[in-house]
Amino acid sequence: MDFLNIFRIALRALARNKMRSALTMLGIIIGVGAVIATVSIGQGAEYLVQQGIQSMGTNAVFISAGSGRPGGARMGFWAVKSLTLDDLQAILREVPLVREAAPAVVSRSQVVYQNQNWNTGVLGTTPNYFEIRAWPVQAGSVFSQEEVEYAANVCVLGTTVANYLFPNESPIGKTIRIGTLPFRVTGVLESKGQSVMGDDQDDRIFAPFTTVQKKIAGITWIQFINASAVTQEASVAAVRPITQLLRERHHIRAGEDDDFFVRTQSEVADLADQTSQVMTLLLGSIASVSLFVGGIGIMNIMLVSVTERTREIGVRMAVGATPADVQNQFLVEAVTLSMLGGVMGIAAGLAGSALISSFLKWPTLISGKAIIIAALFSAGVGVFFGYYPAHKAARLDPIEALRHE
Amino acid sequence: MKELQTQSGGAGAGTLIRLDRVTKTYDLGEVQVHALRGISLEIQRGEFVAIMGASGSGKSTLMNILGCLDRPTSGRYFLDGVDVSGMSKEELARIRNRKLGFVFQHFNLLARTSALENVELPTVYAGVPPEERTRRAREALERVGLGERAEHHPSQLSGGQQQRVAIARALVNNPQIVLADEPTGNLDSRTSVEIMEILQRLNEEQELTVVIVTHETDIAHYAKRAIEFRDGRVRRDQVIEKRLVAHEVLASLPTREEMDAEEETEAKV
Ligand SMILES: Nc1ncnc2c1ncn2[C@@H]1O[C@H](COP(=O)(O)OP(=O)(O)OP(=O)(O)O)[C@@H](O)[C@H]1O
Numbered sequence: 001m002d003f004l005n006i007f008r009i010a011l012r013a014l015a016r017n018k019m020r021s022a023l024t025m026l027g028i029i030i031g032v033g034a035v036i037a038t039v040s041i042g043q044g045a046e047y048l049v050q051q052g053i054q055s056m057g058t059n060a061v062f063i064s065a066g067s068g069r070p071g072g073a074r075m076g077f078w079a080v081k082s083l084t085l086d087d088l089q090a091i092l093r094e095v096p097l098v099r100e101a102a103p104a105v106v107s108r109s110q111v112v113y114q115n116q117n118w119n120t121g122v123l124g125t126t127p128n129y130f131e132i133r134a135w136p137v138q139a140g141s142v143f144s145q146e147e148v149e150y151a152a153n154v155c156v157l158g159t160t161v162a163n164y165l166f167p168n169e170s171p172i173g174k175t176i177r178i179g180t181l182p183f184r185v186t187g188v189l190e191s192k193g194q195s196v197m198g199d200d201q202d203d204r205i206f207a208p209f210t211t212v213q214k215k216i217a218g219i220t221w222i223q224f225i226n227a228s229a230v231t232q233e234a235s236v237a238a239v240r241p242i243t244q245l246l247r248e249r250h251h252i253r254a255g256e257d258d259d260f261f262v263r264t265q266s267e268v269a270d271l272a273d274q275t276s277q278v279m280t281l282l283l284g285s286i287a288s289v290s291l292f293v294g295g296i297g298i299m300n301i302m303l304v305s306v307t308e309r310t311r312e313i314g315v316r317m318a319v320g321a322t323p324a325d326v327q328n329q330f331l332v333e334a335v336t337l338s339m340l341g342g343v344m345g346i347a348a349g350l351a352g353s354a355l356i357s358s359f360l361k362w363p364t365l366i367s368g369k370a371i372i373i374a375a376l377f378s379a380g381v382g383v384f385f386g387y388y389p390a391h392k393a394a395r396l397d398p399i400e401a402l403r404h405e
Numbered sequence: 406m407k408e409l410q411t412q413s414g415g416a417g418a419g420t421l422i423r424l425d426r427v428t429k430t431y432d433l434g435e436v437q438v439h440a441l442r443g444i445s446l447e448i449q450r451g452e453f454v455a456i457m458g459a460s461g462s463g464k465s466t467l468m469n470i471l472g473c474l475d476r477p478t479s480g481r482y483f484l485d486g487v488d489v490s491g492m493s494k495e496e497l498a499r500i501r502n503r504k505l506g507f508v509f510q511h512f513n514l515l516a517r518t519s520a521l522e523n524v525e526l527p528t529v530y531a532g533v534p535p536e537e538r539t540r541r542a543r544e545a546l547e548r549v550g551l552g553e554r555a556e557h558h559p560s561q562l563s564g565g566q567q568q569r570v571a572i573a574r575a576l577v578n579n580p581q582i583v584l585a586d587e588p589t590g591n592l593d594s595r596t597s598v599e600i601m602e603i604l605q606r607l608n609e610e611q612e613l614t615v616v617i618v619t620h621e622t623d624i625a626h627y628a629k630r631a632i633e634f635r636d637g638r639v640r641r642d643q644v645i646e647k648r649l650v651a652h653e654v655l656a657s658l659p660t661r662e663e664m665d666a667e668e669e670t671e672a673k674v
């Protein structure tokens with residue numbers, strides 16, 4: 001018998017029990033919908049994280065004072081005096097894979113402009129920091145190398161800070177107070193959004209590191225080095241020579257732990273990728289449990305249907321249906337049920353993720369791959385769970401089937 | 406009594422069915438039910454056979470084997486010269502589809518499906534193209550006088566009409582034999598004669614071979630030959646002497662309208 005015919009018979013049989021078919025499909029709709037929604041949420045998260053990582057800068061290598069090991073003096077980088085400007089210059093001099101490097105000294109301060117008050121991080125650095133992090137100004141300009149050498153009281157604002165302190169006017173050229181000191185605003189940066197850790201990168205003020213060292217934090221060392229390698233591969237390759245150089249300079253003996261920590265952007269990216277992939281997988285597999293439950297619903301209904309229609313099966317066999325014809329009929333019915341459910345589930349999943357996007361302001365990424373997999377999967381569910389009932393129908397003895405009440 | 410024995414393996418020119426010591430035993434574990442205990446008979450093309458016998462004598466068992474719904478425990482069954490006793494389920498399904506037409510006591514039409522589509526069913530499994538299917542189904546319905554009821558569902562038809570739809574379904578693939586197990590078992594006497602009239606007409610005009618099972622002697626009298634079963638064996642096999650002609654009987658019976666009128670007058674009295 002031709003496929004079109006089987007399909008028509010299947011549709012007719014399903015239409016005969018509309019409510020039952022709809023309820024059975026609901027299981028698949030929810031399952032597929034959940035898979036699509038969770039996967040697109042997971043992929044949205046992945047996208048967010050990747051955005052954050054991109055914002056670290058191109059081919060970035062990030063060196064921080066203190067050991068990065070858990071259980072080590074991880075949180076104590078404030079107190080660790082291990083990194084100095086000399087280290088930075090040594091890296092630039094002796095590790096050719098590193099093209100540029102900027103120091104960073106951080107501190108928290110109260111900032112005030114007229115009656116506006118804001119507590120934020122102040123990051124001391126050099127002008128090339130903004131190049132390394134590919135972070136242009138949207139207004140004004142960044143401070144100059146000269147101003148770094150003078151330890152001038154100048155600063156560049158992140159957009160969050162700028163919006164709080166200057167809701168109605170341009171901050172350029174204005175003087176704000178950081179702690180007790182007056183600073184002239186030279187520029188406002190473009191918005192960079194959230195970092196990998198989820199904090200607002202625009203809630204920050206940037207000043208010459210010399211100024212922050214001497215006038216705000218009162219220290220002589222630096223806390224971070226933001227470096228940029230010549231290429232993406234170089235950023236990974238540079239980790240070992242940097243580590244060796246710094247160990248030598250810090251007189252760390254073999255077997256002793258580093259007193260600094262080197263990370264690269266691609267490392268972080270890989271790690272984040274893995275994390276969000278695990279998340280997506282986890283969410284997806286929880287959702288596919290409901291798809292499985294939906295499949296059991298199909299199997300249940302198909303078994304009921306085979307029992308109810310035993311006599312019909314007997315009649316079909318008597319007039320010439322082969323066991324294969326009967327099997328195909330019920331299999332196609334199950335697959336039709338699950339495919340229809342799948343299509344509606346995809347629609348429900350898309351609608352669901354659109355809703356989540358708009359309510360939670362969380363980007364959802366709908367991947368064609370997830371849709372195709374969901375469609376194939378729901379067809380597979382139909383075949384898998386429809387096979388047993390269909391096989392049972394095909395194995396019926398025509399005489400007994402005809403005698404069935 | 407008429408003895409039917411064929412020596413050669415192949416069927417004669419006119420022989421459509423040949424059974425050779427066919428037995429059927431149902432193994433119920435503790436007991437064995439010998440439903441058929443060695444049946445040998447021949448049915449020629451164009452015959453009209455009525456199978457009779459007490460309940461449990463094996464009539465339906467024989468019909469199931471003749472209809473290729475079941476296989477004999479031993480013995481051989483030649484249908485149209487071909488030994489079908491050892492065929493696979495698929496091959497039997499094909500034979501049922503092409504060579505046989507069934508009519509059941511309980512009609513066995515598909516519910517909520519129009520008469521036309523019920524009649525079409527065998528052509529679907531024969532792989533007939535859609536337009537041809539409809540054409541043949543309409544033609545078959547017209548042959549049983551139900552051309553106007555093509556779109557009706559079984560629940561909208563009387564028992565006799567349902568049985569006529571079932572006959573149309575049995576005819577649609579132009580089979581060589583129509584097998585009917587108690588086709589009039591659920592019908593009143595006039596409707597029974599109407600069904601017999603159709604079967605007689607098909608048998609006369611189209612040379613269709615008809616085998617029916619019946620309990621009623623007067624129904625058996627519309628056939629040309631009667632085979633009586635007892636306890637899984639053929640007890641008697643004879644030509645019907647005073648054969649009834651259904652359309653003549655129908656003419657002598659009061660019509661439905663007359664019957665209704667009679668009932669009404671009775672009710673008034
Ligand atoms: N599936 C079966 N399993 C066991 N025994 C069976 C089965 N089918 C039929 N029989 C037995 O075989 C014997 C013949 O049954 P069959 O149905 O052929 O009788 P029948 O002549 O058609 O009777 P009736 O006139 O009541 O229809 C009976 O004794 C019956 O109990």
Ligand SMILES: [Mg+2]
Pocket residue numbers: 464465466
């Ligand atoms: Mg019987």
